[in-house]
Amino acid sequence: NAGVTQTPKFQVLKTGQSMTLQCAQDMNHEYMSWYRQDPGMGLRLIHYSVGAGITDQGEVPNGYNVSRSTTEDFPLRLLSAAPSQTSVYFCASTAGQGNYGYTFGSGTRLTVV
Amino acid sequence: GEDVEQSLFLSVREGDSSVINCTYTDSSSTYLYWYKQEPGAGLQLLTYIFSNMDMKQDQRLTVLLNKKDKHLSLRIADTQTGDSAIYFCAERKYNFNKFYFGSGTKLNVKP
Numbered sequence: 247n248a249g250v251t252q253t254p255k256f257q258v259l260k261t262g263q264s265m266t267l268q269c270a271q272d273m274n275h276e277y278m279s280w281y282r283q284d285p286g287m288g289l290r291l292i293h294y295s296v297g298a299g300i301t302d303q304g305e306v307p308n309g310y311n312v313s314r315s316t317t318e319d320f321p322l323r324l325l326s327a328a329p330s331q332t333s334v335y336f337c338a339s340t341a342g343q344g345n346y347g348y349t350f351g352s353g354t355r356l357t358v359v
Numbered sequence: 360g361e362d363v364e365q366s367l368f369l370s371v372r373e374g375d376s377s378v379i380n381c382t383y384t385d386s387s388s389t390y391l392y393w394y395k396q397e398p399g400a401g402l403q404l405l406t407y408i409f410s411n412m413d414m415k416q417d418q419r420l421t422v423l424l425n426k427k428d429k430h431l432s433l434r435i436a437d438t439q440t441g442d443s444a445i446y447f448c449a450e451r452k453y454n455f456n457k458f459y460f461g462s463g464t465k466l467n468v469k470p
Contacts, residue, residue, distance in 0.1 A: 250401075279458075286367065288447065288462035289402075304457070336401055338458075345409065347392050347449075348458055350401035 248272050252337050252351035259327040259358045267322040267354050269337030277340045278320040279304070279348070280312065282333040289336065295320055327358045363450055365461035372469050377435040379464045381448035384429060388450040391424065393433045396445045396463070405433075405446075435466075443468045 253268045271278065279294040291304030295314040309331060311323040320339075324331060334355050338348035363383045371377045383391070389410050394402040408415045408422045408431075415422045421434040431448055445463040452459075 281460075286462055288363075289460040291457060291459075294457065338402075345390050345407055347390075347394075347404040347407055348402070349404070350394075352401045353399075 250337055250339055250349050250351035252335075252354050254354060255352065256355050257357070259324070259356065261327060261329060261358060263327050265324050265327065267324075267335055267337075267356075269320045269322065269351060270318050271320075271337075271339040271349070272318065273339065273341070273349065274317060275339035275349070276317070276342045278314070279338050280310070280320070280322045281336045281338065282306065282331075283336060283353075284333050292322065292335075324356075329358045332356060332358045363448060363459050363461040365446075365448060365464045367462065368465050368467070370467045370469065371438050373438060373440055375438055377433075377438045377442070377466055377468075379433045379435075379446050379448075379466065381431040381433075381461050382429055383431065383448075383450045383459075385450065385452065385459075386426070386429065387452055390451045391422075391431050392449040392451070392458070393420075393422065394447040394449060394460075396447065398444075402447060438466075438468050440468045440470055442466060 250271045280292040281289040290306045293312040295301045334353050337351045340346045340348045365381050392407045393405045396402045419436045423432045447463045449458045449460045
């Protein structure tokens with residue numbers, strides 16, 4: 247199994263541009279989330295989804311949109327990129343209730359200039 | 360709140376034991392996890408403990424949970440240079456699928 251696949255691995259954007267970070271999982275996991283990782287701040291939850299058609303905001307949702315039209319895919323859209331969105335973005339999924347931890351993708355390193 | 364706190368750095372010599380500590384604030388957490396992140400990679404699940412357990416051992420890893428003090432620790436026995444990484448603790452709330460992560464502890468293992 248591929249697990250959680252994120253594309254692209256690296257991206258440079260100009261301020262004001264928009265783009266979509268892709269995330270796909272092949273484990274039939276119900277729950278998916280997007281995190282951003284900044285130095286000294288750990289991982290902060292941007293948006294999450296508990297199933298197809300259901301999404302909700304996390305701690306830092308401003309400037310980002312998500313949708314979950316299928317179980318497999320959970321894209322993250324940056325509407326108008328800002329330098330403060332320079333970060334490493336991780337997508338993660340988990341099967342559901344219980345002891346299941348998250349399975350993480352390998353990350354997208356985004357720089358906004 | 361959902362504050363999960365860790366010290367930022369730990370340095371040990373190869374062959375010694377490493378102890379990485381974590382405190383959390385929400386007593387309703389059901390599972391607590393330890394993740395490892397190597398440079399340029401995503402987070403890899405190392406181990407977890409259910410909140411009604413005090414200890415869990417898995418090969419070189421020992422997890423201790425003090426629920427009264429809301430303190431979690433990860434002990435790595437016979438630490439190797441390959442253990443150098445950032446270690447994150449995370450808590451998961453009952454009937455909830457949000458995970459809250461600490462800021463990570465960077466473990467440096469000196470040869």
